[in-house]
Amino acid sequence: MKSVLSERKTLHPQDIERRELPPDAGRAVRELAREICTTIHRSSRGAAPVTRTLDDAALIASIEAGARELPESVRLAMRPPAGSAGATIVSRLPLTDEEFGPTPPSWREAARWSADPQRGNSFQLDIAMLLLARCAGEPFGWSGQQDGRLVNNIVPTPGHEDEQSGASSKTLLSPHTEDAFHPDRANLLVLACLRNPDLVGTTVSSVRQVELTEDEYRLLSTPTLPILPDVSYGKGHERFTPPPIPTVWDAAETGSGATCQTLRYDPAYTPLDDADPEFRSAYARLTAELERVSHTAALAPGELLLVDNDVAVHGRVPFTARYDGTDRWLKRVNIRLPERRRRAEEAHENGYGQRTVAPFRMGNGRADAERDTTPDERGTVEHS
Ligand SMILES: [Fe+2]
Numbered sequence: 001m002k003s004v005l006s007e008r009k010t011l012h013p014q015d016i017e018r019r020e021l022p023p024d025a026g027r028a029v030r031e032l033a034r035e036i037c038t039t040i041h042r043s044s045r046g047a048a049p050v051t052r053t054l055d056d057a058a059l060i061a062s063i064e065a066g067a068r069e070l071p072e073s074v075r076l077a078m079r080p081p082a083g084s085a086g087a088t089i090v091s092r093l094p095l096t097d098e099e100f101g102p103t104p105p106s107w108r109e110a111a112r113w114s115a116d117p118q119r120g121n122s123f124q125l126d127i128a129m130l131l132l133a134r135c136a137g138e139p140f141g142w143s144g145q146q147d148g149r150l151v152n153n154i155v156p157t158p159g160h161e162d163e164q165s166g167a168s169s170k171t172l173l174s175p176h177t178e179d180a181f182h183p184d185r186a187n188l189l190v191l192a193c194l195r196n197p198d199l200v201g202t203t204v205s206s207v208r209q210v211e212l213t214e215d216e217y218r219l220l221s222t223p224t225l226p227i228l229p230d231v232s233y234g235k236g237h238e239r240f241t242p243p244p245i246p247t248v249w250d251a252a253e254t255g256s257g258a259t260c261q262t263l264r265y266d267p268a269y270t271p272l273d274d275a276d277p278e279f280r281s282a283y284a285r286l287t288a289e290l291e292r293v294s295h296t297a298a299l300a301p302g303e304l305l306l307v308d309n310d311v312a313v314h315g316r317v318p319f320t321a322r323y324d325g326t327d328r329w330l331k332r333v334n335i336r337l338p339e340r341r342r343r344a345e346e347a348h349e350n351g352y353g354q355r356t357v358a359p360f361r362m363g364n365g366r367a368d369a370e371r372d373t374t375p376d377e378r379g380t381v382e383h384s
Helices: 023-044 048-053 057-069 072-077 107-114 123-138 214-219 279-293 344-348
Strands: 019-020 087-091 136-143 151-155 171-178 190-193 201-208 248-252 259-263 295-297 304-307 312-316 329-336
Touching: 023 057, 023 072, 023 123, 048 107, 072 123, 087 295, 107 151, 123 136, 123 190, 123 329, 171 201, 201 248, 201 304, 214 279, 295 312, 304 312
Parallel strands: 019 087
Antiparallel strands: 087 304, 136 329, 151 329, 171 312, 190 304, 190 329, 201 295, 201 312, 248 259
8 A cells, every 4th residue: 555654754743742751750660560570470470371461450459559659740641642633752761672682573472471581571561551551541451352461562473564463564554543443442542662773653643633625524424334343353243233433523522512523444444345436535535634644753662652542543654574583562552541432322332242351440340251261363463
């Protein structure tokens, strides 16, 4: 897919909001993560499931308690993006390249190696990510993604170079809403950079910066087509009736009563051929506009990209993976913002049978109940 996105390499675009973790706040997050890591290792004797899925009850309790102890400046840095770009870069999470070992060849090895001192130890950073994410909202995972792990690893994977997935490299990862097919998709997405020596760009485009005619907006806000689960969810979604959904709409803003533009967009998994030419034309205009307003951020180690998943789509420019342990490595966390409401109609969507792992969901105590142990391969090819 030809795109102008691949030709842009703005290191730190001015129009993406930037924030810094104050030095004491960054240190507090890392030190607390180190303490929790030590305690968990001692109590579990390094048992693999703790590091594999991160939803161990003792670990969750430590994160809950720890997040409350962190300085207020952490919560301020992790609040949702404020500008119209729908994205914020938070910098200065202290880390060094030596502490994680080589970039793993897939999410499975990343999880397996995370507690292995011989191959790097990113478990501590997983805990830091959960602490940061808990300061923003409710971190959650997907039962069918990376074994339900609450912190995902995004690394290029041999054999997946040309897919529309986070494991890809050579192909442009088209802009998309994360898990657009599902009513429980994240409100906020955090992509944290451990390593990015080739300055591979992550793209973000906001619906609040696009220009559409009234007719185009009306067409796109009419529920017309479904968004299907991506290939990484495997087979089985065919038994569910795909609900037609709007692509853009005005959502009520929490507290103010004002409305703000919102989108749900993943062209790679939208059956556009089923729509009439008028709708397809409006959708093509939206795609062109999202490219026009796209910003590319080449994240540096210790930087976190916060993406408002209701406002901005994200993607990644193509790159050539080396598979020598030095490739780009991101950690990703999905976050639910409990104060944010979705369209009432979404409550009736089936989500194609995919379920969340939500141990921080307030008041539901569903951490274990929501675990689905059915193995599938979604995590091998999920989006970045
Ligand atoms: Fe993604």
